[in-house]
Amino acid sequence: MIITAGLNKKLFSLLQLGFEYWTPSGGSITxxxxxxxxxxxxxxxxxxxxxxxxxxxxxxxxxxxxxxxxNGTALTKSFESYRKWATVEAGFYDEFILPDNTRRREARSISFAKMGEDEFNELYKAVLNVLWNHILYRSFKDAVKAENAAAQLLEYAA
Structure with a gap:
């Protein structure tokens, strides 16, 4: 079964919630x-x-x-880069070897035509876990409350 627009909106609502609560720190500590x-x-x-x-x-x-x-560098946020990061961190990526023998991970497509409902649910849970562990735990009592906030965002957008 192909994922529906509603399921896709659910994922993007969760991603939007994490994006709103994320403040870039520059990634200056490796x-x-x-x-x-x-x-x-x-x-x-x-x-x-x-x-x-x-x-x-x-x-x-x-x-x-x-x-x-x-050192005073202005840091900007990009939703597309953030979405790709969350998808890769959730384990939904393809890995390529480049000419210099380094590896590059690229986020898989979240396309309606390329993902079934089971795979979508797996992705959604993995993304929720990533966002909880990196961003949302600072602002919500638990992951369920964060997920409820994402659902409210989805309702407001409708």
């Missing part, structure tokens, strides 16, 4: 740096205790470092 800092924080906590203080201090340090690296 995943490797975050991992290293996290490991060091765990090490300090194991040695000295004071978990809450050390974790809070590490977060402040990371924010200051990110702020210095951005």
């Amino acid at each position: 995943a490797a740096e975050k991992s290293y800092l996290s490991g060091y924080v765990r090490y300090l906590i194991a040695l000295a205790g004071y978990a809450e203080f050390i974790e809070e201090t590490a977060e402040i340090y990371a924010q200051r470092l990110a702020s210095r690296r951005v």
